[in-house]
Amino acid sequence: MEEKENQDKRKKSKKRTFNIVISISLLLIIGVGIYGFSVYRSVANTLNRTHEPLKHEVSKNRNAKINFSKQDPISILLLGVDERDNDRGRSDSLILLTINPKDQSANMVSIPRDTRTEIAGQEKEDKINHAYSFGGIDATIETVENFIDIPVDFYIEVNMKSFEGIVDAVGGITVNNTLDFTYEGTHFSKGELQLNGEEALKYSRMRNEDPRGDFGRQDRQRQTIQAIINKGARVKTLANYSDVLEVIGENLRTNLTFNDMKDIQANYKEARHNIQQIQINGNGKEINGVYYYIVPQSERTELSTMLKQHLNVN
Known part of the structure; x- marks a missing residue:
């Protein structure tokens, strides 16, 4: 009961951990010195393959392009996309990071996928994760920008x-499961679990049997990503770097260039020691038989004010 009562309260907990986005993208770059130029070149080639620019190089809410060498605060949207046959799919997970290297801090905001908001270019309200199916990454970013301002x-x-x-x-991962459940024919008992790829995907996707719903799933997704990072950061695991690179090259897209990522690793990495995880306050509601997560305007304004201050924007 207490858990349910607390799920609607904004949670901010400082964690000494790698920034999820930077760590996934730079996992091999950080350890490049161990293997020398051949690995460096392979990483560069792979990450250059993942580069897909946006329609607008600079956000409409920015006055100028980000300058990494001056340590301008930045924001990064992480999307976990559930692609389907003959369908663009939907964003299954939305996490917004704001990083301020000058005060060495970062915020990680989990945006519930069922959040009801106006979808960019559609002139109607819908679940925020549907923006991707309507207009891909550009529509998703514009929708998130409008939602949080x-x-x-x-x-x-x-x-x-x-x-x-x-x-x-990376040879499987280890997670600490806090909820006994079965999902798509696989049982996950409480306690420390060793998971292969198929099991890890199921573990990170379940939400209907979780009393915390999407919040519980977001926790498992973050835990799964952190477990991948912890396993992949070990020197012996990087021996499989070619397999990891192949997966990244085929499944990751970003408007960050390889040089951008190197600049972030060089100038922003200390923010990983001070990350606050933030969940957005709201309430579930059915509208015309469809479940939505309703976020009050006051909550959006408060969140926007805090993030603008962190990003040093008006």
């Missing part, structure tokens, strides 16, 4: 199926 500078889009390949490439 801040600039979204960069994005990293990951096909959810890639979790399988990455987990298998």
